[in-house]
Amino acid sequence: MSKNLTTRADDYSKWYNELVVKADLAENSGVRGCMVIKPYGYAIWEKMQGELDRMFKETGHQNAYFPLFVPKSMFEAEEKNAEGFAKECAIVTHYRLKNDPDRPGKLMVDPNAKLEEELIVRPTSEAIIWSTYKGWVQSYRDLPLLINQWANVVRWEMRTRLFLRTAEFLWQEGHTAHATKAEAIEESEKMMNVYADFAENFMAIPVIKGIKTETERFAGAEETYCIEALMQDGKALQAGTSHFLGQNFAKAFDVKFANAEGKQEYVWGTSWGVSTRLMGALVMTHSDDQGLVLPPSLAPIQVVIVPIYKSDEQLALISAEVNILTAALRKLNISVKFDDRTTQKPGFKFAEWELKGVPVRIAVGPKDLENGTFEVARRDTLSKEVISKDEIETYVSDLLKQIQKELFEKALDYRNTHITEVNSFDEFKEVLETKGGFVSAHWDGTAATEEKIKDLTKATIRCIPLDRVEVMGSCVFTGESSVGRVLFAKAY
Amino acid sequence: MSKNLTTRADDYSKWYNELVVKADLAENSGVRGCMVIKPYGYAIWEKMQGELDRMFKETGHQNAYFPLFVPKSMFEAEEKNAEGFAKECAIVTHYRLKNDPDRPGKLMVDPNAKLEEELIVRPTSEAIIWSTYKGWVQSYRDLPLLINQWANVVRWEMRTRLFLRTAEFLWQEGHTAHATKAEAIEESEKMMNVYADFAENFMAIPVIKGIKTETERFAGAEETYCIEALMQDGKALQAGTSHFLGQNFAKAFDVKFANAEGKQEYVWGTSWGVSTRLMGALVMTHSDDQGLVLPPSLAPIQVVIVPIYKSDEQLALISAEVNILTAALRKLNISVKFDDRTTQKPGFKFAEWELKGVPVRIAVGPKDLENGTFEVARRDTLSKEVISKDEIETYVSDLLKQIQKELFEKALDYRNTHITEVNSFDEFKEVLETKGGFVSAHWDGTAATEEKIKDLTKATIRCIPLDRVEVMGSCVFTGESSVGRVLFAKAY
Numbered sequence: 001m002s003k004n005l006t007t008r009a010d011d012y013s014k015w016y017n018e019l020v021v022k023a024d025l026a027e028n029s030g031v032r033g034c035m036v037i038k039p040y041g042y043a044i045w046e047k048m049q050g051e052l053d054r055m056f057k058e059t060g061h062q063n064a065y066f067p068l069f070v071p072k073s074m075f076e077a078e079e080k081n082a083e084g085f086a087k088e089c090a091i092v093t094h095y096r097l098k099n100d101p102d103r104p105g106k107l108m109v110d111p112n113a114k115l116e117e118e119l120i121v122r123p124t125s126e127a128i129i130w131s132t133y134k135g136w137v138q139s140y141r142d143l144p145l146l147i148n149q150w151a152n153v154v155r156w157e158m159r160t161r162l163f164l165r166t167a168e169f170l171w172q173e174g175h176t177a178h179a180t181k182a183e184a185i186e187e188s189e190k191m192m193n194v195y196a197d198f199a200e201n202f203m204a205i206p207v208i209k210g211i212k213t214e215t216e217r218f219a220g221a222e223e224t225y226c227i228e229a230l231m232q233d234g235k236a237l238q239a240g241t242s243h244f245l246g247q248n249f250a251k252a253f254d255v256k257f258a259n260a261e262g263k264q265e266y267v268w269g270t271s272w273g274v275s276t277r278l279m280g281a282l283v284m285t286h287s288d289d290q291g292l293v294l295p296p297s298l299a300p301i302q303v304v305i306v307p308i309y310k311s312d313e314q315l316a317l318i319s320a321e322v323n324i325l326t327a328a329l330r331k332l333n334i335s336v337k338f339d340d341r342t343t344q345k346p347g348f349k350f351a352e353w354e355l356k357g358v359p360v361r362i363a364v365g366p367k368d369l370e371n372g373t374f375e376v377a378r379r380d381t382l383s384k385e386v387i388s389k390d391e392i393e394t395y396v397s398d399l400l401k402q403i404q405k406e407l408f409e410k411a412l413d414y415r416n417t418h419i420t421e422v423n424s425f426d427e428f429k430e431v432l433e434t435k436g437g438f439v440s441a442h443w444d445g446t447a448a449t450e451e452k453i454k455d456l457t458k459a460t461i462r463c464i465p466l467d468r469v470e471v472m473g474s475c476v477f478t479g480e481s482s483v484g485r486v487l488f489a490k491a492y
Numbered sequence: 493m494s495k496n497l498t499t500r501a502d503d504y505s506k507w508y509n510e511l512v513v514k515a516d517l518a519e520n521s522g523v524r525g526c527m528v529i530k531p532y533g534y535a536i537w538e539k540m541q542g543e544l545d546r547m548f549k550e551t552g553h554q555n556a557y558f559p560l561f562v563p564k565s566m567f568e569a570e571e572k573n574a575e576g577f578a579k580e581c582a583i584v585t586h587y588r589l590k591n592d593p594d595r596p597g598k599l600m601v602d603p604n605a606k607l608e609e610e611l612i613v614r615p616t617s618e619a620i621i622w623s624t625y626k627g628w629v630q631s632y633r634d635l636p637l638l639i640n641q642w643a644n645v646v647r648w649e650m651r652t653r654l655f656l657r658t659a660e661f662l663w664q665e666g667h668t669a670h671a672t673k674a675e676a677i678e679e680s681e682k683m684m685n686v687y688a689d690f691a692e693n694f695m696a697i698p699v700i701k702g703i704k705t706e707t708e709r710f711a712g713a714e715e716t717y718c719i720e721a722l723m724q725d726g727k728a729l730q731a732g733t734s735h736f737l738g739q740n741f742a743k744a745f746d747v748k749f750a751n752a753e754g755k756q757e758y759v760w761g762t763s764w765g766v767s768t769r770l771m772g773a774l775v776m777t778h779s780d781d782q783g784l785v786l787p788p789s790l791a792p793i794q795v796v797i798v799p800i801y802k803s804d805e806q807l808a809l810i811s812a813e814v815n816i817l818t819a820a821l822r823k824l825n826i827s828v829k830f831d832d833r834t835t836q837k838p839g840f841k842f843a844e845w846e847l848k849g850v851p852v853r854i855a856v857g858p859k860d861l862e863n864g865t866f867e868v869a870r871r872d873t874l875s876k877e878v879i880s881k882d883e884i885e886t887y888v889s890d891l892l893k894q895i896q897k898e899l900f901e902k903a904l905d906y907r908n909t910h911i912t913e914v915n916s917f918d919e920f921k922e923v924l925e926t927k928g929g930f931v932s933a934h935w936d937g938t939a940a941t942e943e944k945i946k947d948l949t950k951a952t953i954r955c956i957p958l959d960r961v962e963v964m965g966s967c968v969f970t971g972e973s974s975v976g977r978v979l980f981a982k983a984y
Binding site for chain 2: 027029030031034035036037038039042043045046062063064065066067068069070071072074075076079082086087088089090091092093094095096097098105106107109118119120121128131132135141147151152154156168170343
């Protein structure tokens with residue numbers, strides 16, 4: 001299999017687009033801005049879903065499902081949220097097609113089937129969910145409501161890229177309601193931590209936890225917590241957000257409860273989500289010029305076994321040996337594929353599984369049969385070892401754990417060496433242009449400065465890190481006083 | 493908790509609607525025709541999904557995801573399919589809202605953001621999927637394509653009912669492509685069998701396998717296989733369909749492959765689906781005037797334990813005993829809830845869990861502590877037994893299996909006694925009106941007769957059973973010759 005993959009050094013963006021398609025993760029569809037997630041890509045997404053769903057349930061959440069459509073009047077009830085999404089809404093206006101008299105066999109929108117009220121295809125579900133919560137909450141005994149939804153949402157983006165920015169995408173959105181402000185803030189922070197745990201320990205992607213500036217905050221939120229990752233080209237990627245909504249949606253949808261003293265109060269809310277965008281983060285964090293590199297915890301196939309043979313007899317002998325190994329590995333919950341296709345040569349198979357990021361490849365030939373060995377290759381380092389039959393199971397099992405750990409460490413090392421403190425705007429611009437990554441700088445706290453820096457450099461404030469040290473300094477742009485550094489970066 | 497549930501005898505339809513809402517399965521939303529699936533209902537749907545997904549994967553299928561929208565020109569490419577769904581399509585025509593100059597703070601559809609081509613919200617995905625398959629299939633080596641999608645679809649129904657008929661619903665849709673006609677037919681039949689297996693062994697709903705008449709066939713299919721269930725009011729419900737599509741979609745979307753001889757041929761297709769409609773079938777097959785009755789395999793909570801106590805000391809002693817039992821049952825993979833709410837009396841709790849259909853209820857009071865016993869109640873029969881501590885785990889574990897089996901047998905018995913052979917149209921009408929159920933009758937094979945019978949009786953041909961005996965007879969309506977009996981019924 002010829003990969004012909006553009007290298008990252010040549011054109012990172014092109015490398016990404018090609019890799020997503022060639023590795024069978026996704027492709028553009030015949031519908032503007034919408035992608036098809038192919039089986040191999042979807043299998044990775046299913047692994048993410050499974051783990052996140054488990055984590056949500058362990059933290060007390062239940063799944064539910066709310067309508068795809070939001071009537072316009074409901075959509076606009078929370079004004080900031082409505083305004084934030086108004087410019088990118090797909091809108092249903094009619095409910096029937098009819099035969100087109102001018103084009104036999106073709107259809108046209110039936111002008112007599114106009115909806116009385118337009119329906120917005122949900123760009124996010126706060127409006128529809130809070131309008132429902134009104135009926136679910138009467139007393140403090142009904143709280144908290146801890147609900148998650150797995151769904152598709154639509155945002156009419158003008159410039160789209162597979163996984164990173166698509167008109168339709170898949171996500172989960174948690175929506176919770178609480179009796180007190182403190183409890184709602186605790187929930188927002190808890191879910192940010194769940195996301196960080198998932199990103200680091202499951203996806204092997206190091207993230208920085210922080211809060212967004214007012215400019216970058218979710219429309220309708222009082223505070224947006226986020227996790228920010230760094231891609232190999234030095235650009236940041238927001239990998240998940242968790243919003244403290246205050247009482248904004250409760251007020252917009254009149255969701256009140258009787259507290260223990262019988263007094264009516266507005267409910268406090270949160271919402272939080274991650275999406276198929278994480279697939280883009282996965283690709284751009286670990287992969288290389290040979291193709292995908294998948295952390296073992298996300299790999300649909302963790303181990304591929306390729307037979308090297310010249311005759312059917314050899315293949316039969318190898319297969320017998322492989323079947324024993326396969327069964328043993330599966331007992332350890334390792335997913336194994338025996339690639340015994342007779343239509344392709346080993347070299348083709350090696351390249352194909354490299355492209356698809358299978359973490360461990362085992363090759364077995366007649367020599368190995370003689371010696372009682374297997375040749376084990378790591379996808380991430382492209383290194384090989386010959387391992388004896390007696391040790392192979394333990395070796396592979398340990399190796400998968402080691403790869404998972406080392407992928408994280410490698411990404412962490414890259415990330416840590418790409419956070420640069422700067423103390424002047426010249427330095428700021430130079431670091432951004434030459435090295436990229438996060439630029440840690442003092443900022444005067446105003447939206448005006450944030451905006452000007454963005455106009456001049458394309459860098460935005462990715463977050464105010466939660467663990468930042470509060471030290472007085474001077475804004476890198478205006479020289480005004482600052483209470484601590486924030487992280488700037490160009491971002492996806 | 494006061495149930496105040498309308499009885500089935502009084503008003504079956506009202507009983508169903510009330511039960512779905514009161515048992516927290518689903519409710520109507522603020523969006524016309526769209527429902528909210530509540531956490532308890534969604535938990536049951538997740539169990540269905542989990543089992544079906546496992547069965548699909550075991551039969552070689554992979555999941556993928558295709559766009560929500562279908563451009564109009566793509567939608568109309570397969571004419572029969574387009575015509576079949578044209579009258580109930582939600583159509584996106586615009587992609588932006590703007591501030592309404594006449595209503596400060598409100599939004600209106602931006603007339604400058606009209607789409608060049610309207611987008612249909614998928615009512616089913618054959619069009620978008622076959623337009624994608626064109627790019628995926630070149631040679632016979634690319635076949636078969638065995639793909640499933642979990643998704644939401646929209647059909648603009650004018651009269652809707654929770655789960656049974658909603659504008660938006662959740663489903664899975666399998667779409668496969670094959671090199672030969674025989675293989676595609678085999679696939680359609682295989683998936684009908686998977687659905688029947690699932691309905692009977694997991695949902696405890698007996699079904700009749702059959703094929704649809706031309707009138708009732710899926711728009712664009714050459715043959716529609718189905719499984720038909722019978723509800724307690726004597727009406728039938730189509731519980732799943734599997735379509736042999738012939739080469740219709742391959743021709744409409746130009747999906748060809750090079751066969752082993754290098755000759756270009758059109759691909760053969762199938763599609764198959766089940767939806768949240770199954771939730772309606774579940775409710776209407778097993779439940780009673782006290783509320784839901786859930787088969788253990790679908791119950792989010794299989795066993796609920798209610799303490800009976802007068803003092804905190806008693807509750808503490810009971811809790812200690814219950815914790816041991818809970819842990820033991822969970823080890824057996826039984827899902828258990830200990831309802832230790834102090835805000836509600838046991839009678840309230842009994843009624844609530846009855847309403848919610850928890851298969852087994854265990855009550856423990858001070859007397860039980862003394863005697864080393866538990867009181868075990870079955871939801872389906874409402875019978876109780878006192879069981880000693882030593883036997884409780886085995887007893888409960890066996891009881892769950894027994895309930896699953898007996899629910900199926902009870903439903904099967906009802907179904908079997910509600911298939912009535914008739915030999916005159918008077919008899920046909922009488923059976924339909926007085927007894928209901930399936931009416932097994934000879935039919936002359938014409939759509940005209942089918943239509944007339946439907947107009948006169950509201951009964952449709954549910955299916956031509958696959959296991960029917962081919963015997964000559966006379967059509968119950970026209971007296972013309974017939975090659976075997978078909979099943980008529982009024983249907984959901």
